[in-house]
Amino acid sequence: xxxxGVKIVGVGHYAPARVxxxxxLEQWLDTSDEWITTRTGMKxxxxxxxxxxxxxxxxxxxxxxxxxxxLQAQQIDCFIVATVTPDYYFPATACLVASRLGAxxxxxxxxxxxxxxxxxxxxxxxxxxxxxxxxxxxLIGAETxxxxxxxxxxxxxxxxxxxxxxxxxxxxxxxxxxxxxLGADGSRPELLFAxxxxxxxxxxxxxxxxxxxxxxxxxxxTFKLAVNRMIESTEAVLEQAKLAKSEIxxxxxxxANKRIIDAAARYLGMPNGKVVIxxxxxxxxxxxxxxxxxxxxxxxxxxxxxxxxxFVAFGGGLSWGAVAWRWHQ
Numbered sequence: 001x002x003x004x005g006v007k008i009v010g011v012g013h014y015a016p017a018r019v020x021x022x023x024x025l026e027q028w029l030d031t032s033d034e035w036i037t038t039r040t041g042m043k044x045x046x047x048x049x050x051x052x053x054x055x056x057x058x059x060x061x062x063x064x065x066x067x068x069x070x071l072q073a074q075q076i077d078c079f080i081v082a083t084v085t086p087d088y089y090f091p092a093t094a095c096l097v098a099s100r101l102g103a104x105x106x107x108x109x110x111x112x113x114x115x116x117x118x119x120x121x122x123x124x125x126x127x128x129x130x131x132x133x134x135x136x137x138x139l140i141g142a143e144t145x146x147x148x149x150x151x152x153x154x155x156x157x158x159x160x161x162x163x164x165x166x167x168x169x170x171x172x173x174x175x176x177x178x179x180x181x182l183g184a185d186g187s188r189p190e191l192l193f194a195x196x197x198x199x200x201x202x203x204x205x206x207x208x209x210x211x212x213x214x215x216x217x218x219x220x221x222t223f224k225l226a227v228n229r230m231i232e233s234t235e236a237v238l239e240q241a242k243l244a245k246s247e248i249x250x251x252x253x254x255x256a257n258k259r260i261i262d263a264a265a266r267y268l269g270m271p272n273g274k275v276v277i278x279x280x281x282x283x284x285x286x287x288x289x290x291x292x293x294x295x296x297x298x299x300x301x302x303x304x305x306x307x308x309x310x311f312v313a314f315g316g317g318l319s320w321g322a323v324a325w326r327w328h329q
Contacts, residue, residue: 005175010069010168013295014060015046041258045161045283047146058142061164073101077134079108082117082287115315117287141287161283165291178324179240229320237322254313255279255289305329
């Protein structure tokens with residue numbers, strides 16, 4: 001098997017039209033704009049309409065990435081969607097997206113590892129390209145978390161938004177993939193999970209009444225673990241890539257909570273200008289947050305050839321990971 005390089009040749013993102021501000025949340029929750037902003041850094045989030053599903057958001061982001069790359073969907077060899085809010089239990093949302101784009105008969109599959117989805121997906125997709133299995137892969141992080149929110153729970157209703165981000169990976173003589181660090185610990189799923197969404201607790205009337213199909217999170221402990229794991233994973237991936245922290249051009253973290261991002265950045269010695277944060281606009285979009293942030297900075301012309309990017313995330317699983325990536329135009 002021959003090994004080659006990989007680079008990102010197209011990016012795109014999409015957020016639903018409906019915007020829910022902190023002031024909107026004040027209308028039915030015991031909260032305030034000041035309380036939410038101080039504790040999370042969030043001001044707005046986008047929620048899908050009743051007739052919008054995850055595949056709709058994913059297809060929109062993917063279409064934008066195709067335009068950015070100057071490619072047609074049929075030129076993509078494989079489609080991967082990272083999501084924990086699929087349209088259906090099965091088929092995989094990636095199958096629906098590929099078909100929607102007109103790429104029928106192409107391989108497609110989902111990655112379900114919550115907020116770490118893009119990190120895991122990028123590692124898998126880069127490996128498939130670098131090993132010569134595929135020439136081009138569309139990787140999409142997409143979520144409609146508003147569909148599984150308890151809108152009356154102040155601790156979670158304020159946090160999550162909907163959106164999608166897409167990247168197109170392509171075989172290249174120059175290799176952008178520098179290193180990856182992945183981890184998971186499934187011993188305490190109750191820290192962050194939707195319990196009534198699988199075979200362990202199938203949905204019935206009692207489960208629906210107890211809202212077990214919605215997001216539940218033990219915030220303080222999740223916060224502490226997120227900071228520690230994101231720091232550890234970033235340091236591990238830098239060590240693998242033989243990079244110093246000072247060589248990072250941009251740290252692009254999962255947008256879970258601005259206090260988490262700030263705490264990790266301070267420990268890593270990353271100045272504000274090197275940390276990409278868009279949480280004020282989108283909230284926590286799980287697997288979509290990193291590709292959305294990447295798409296914004298690339299399309300703004302802020303990322304130059306040779307720049308070193310580090311993507312890092314922590315989420316349900318519990319799971320975490322980081323990827324070091326050198327940008328090539």
